[in-house]
Amino acid sequence: MSSTVEAKDDRLQVRLNAEAKAVLQRAAHYRHKTVSQFVLTTALAEAEKVIRENEAVALSAADWKVFYDALSSPPAPNAALRKAFAKYQKASE
Known part of the structure; x- marks a missing residue:
């Protein structure tokens, strides 16, 4: 990640139940991140994995x-x- 500050103009909204939110909060706490940071980094890592699995040829x-x-x-x-x-x-x- 670059050291420059990037403008964050896009937003993603997710509806979830209280139990799912609590799980995300707990996991974020263990990673010393906010829930937003945790969800974004985890979702991006999984997205990159899915893209590699579907676009790379082995x-x-x-x-x-x-x-x-x-x-x-x-x-x-x-x-x-x-x-x-x-x-x-x-x-x-």
């Missing part, structure tokens, strides 16, 4: 080799690919 060693080999030595274009490329070039003129 390959086994064998799959990585196949992928790398395909990138390093791609096959020659076949007739369908040449036809598609010609169609693309014509459309972009």
Whole structure:
């Protein structure tokens, strides 16, 4: 996090029951944070985890080799690919 002060213009409101609020307050207390700080940092960490899980691709060693080999030595274009490329070039003129 940068040392500069950032303006906080956006707001997120959450409705919750008394029990949920008490749990959040208790957890925030253990982390020496306000409830808002605790909820924000925890939610952001979980959001980043979910994004990584859904946007990152993990390959086994064998799959990585196949992928790398395909990138390093791609096959020659076949007739369908040449036809598609010609169609693309014509459309972009």
